[in-house]
Amino acid sequence: MIISIILPVYNGEYYIKPLIKKIREQEISAEIEIIAAVSKSTDNSLNVCRDICDISYLVENFNHAKTRHEAAIKASGEVLVFITQDITPYDKYWLKNLVEPLIQDNDIVATYSRQIAYPDSTETEKLIREFNYPDYDRICNINSKSKWGRKNIYYSDAASATLKEEFLKLGGYDFNIGTNEDVIYALKVIGNGKSILYNSQSKVYHSHDFEMKSAYKRYKLIGSFEKKYEKELKEYSSLGEGKKLLIYLIISLSKKFKFKELIFLFLDLSIRYFGYRKGYTAE
Structure with missing residues (x-):
């Protein structure tokens, strides 16, 4: 099995090397392909990505949805993993824990990781992450609307995975949007009778102040x-x-x-x- 990791990059030279190192160190038997979609940057992001990623190319006009979709078309993996440049895998099992539910016999076609605030974040940011990303799993589908409310379509491609076949079948991210492309995909998944797993065992550091x-x-x-x-x-x-x-x-x-x-x-x-x-x- 091949897992294609899609990484949009913008002025990401500071992040890229340690992030890719952490990804390459993941304990998983599958082959990993890393695709860097690099927007025009003022640093050395493109050259760094060309040195350490499997596929790297320049993005002329970044869009949160379209750029990710175009990278997904280039992917050779059966599983697509979307990440952002400012995450850090929490341990060596982040990726394995994230993708395993997708290859089991169930109706889960998309999963996303638990996000933990970086240690130097404000207390407020740490609490927000704890509230939005608790230490228990959630399976969300058309039958769980009343149980989870808005969280039924909560889905973050800061660290997420989906089956490529299902992604393309549902139209993926083939649209232009300024933000929340992941929510639109969640609506598509649930609207088509499939499930999304919030996967608390798959953990990354990610936060914003x-x-x-x-x-x-x-x-x-x-x-x-x-x-x-x-x-x-x-x-x-x-x-x-x-x-x-x-x-x-x-x-x-x-x-x-x-x-x-x-x-x-x-x-x-x-x-x-x-x-x-x-x-x-x-x-």
């Missing part, structure tokens, strides 16, 4: 996405999960006496909310 300007832009894109796909998402309101997360953060930060982060939390969430509303209500 966004600056306010970046957070505003990101949530503006999310708002625009949710407006565009309002019909498809109507059964999966994010409002309930947002309230649960807020309560969890307030209680947890208070218990840990992180009052400075608690104050910043309200400012940060306000900026994200205004960004979201701006994107959602834009003409």
Whole structure:
């Protein structure tokens, strides 16, 4: 079996060598193919990728969905693994644990990893990752909507895997979008009677401590996405999960006496909310 790992890269020279080293060290019997789709960068990303990846090429116009789809077409593996340049495998079994459910006799056609915040992240970011990526598995399909709510279509291609045959059959990422291409794929999988596994045994380090300007832009894109796909998402309101997360953060930060982060939390969430509303209500 061949596993094709698809890695979009942009100014990623700092990340690439240690990441690829960790991938090559994974304990797995399958052959690994690493495909780097490198956007125009100001560092030496393309040359570094050409030296240590199996396939590397320059992307003229990056798009979160289309770029990944074009890389998937180039892949020779039966299993596609999508990652981002800023993850780090937690251990040597990340990949094995991620892909194993896909090759067993079941209806699982997509899986994604548990994300753990980097040790130097803020307490808030660590708590967000704990809330969104708990230490238990979730199998999500058309019958689990009421059980998991919005998390039924929660799917992150920061570290995910899917069967190439099913991916292409469902249209993959063959569309243009500014963000949340993974959610669209999750909707396709579930809408076609298949299952997605949130795989808590497959772990990566991944976290962001966004600056306010970046957070505003990101949530503006999310708002625009949710407006565009309002019909498809109507059964999966994010409002309930947002309230649960807020309560969890307030209680947890208070218990840990992180009052400075608690104050910043309200400012940060306000900026994200205004960004979201701006994107959602834009003409």
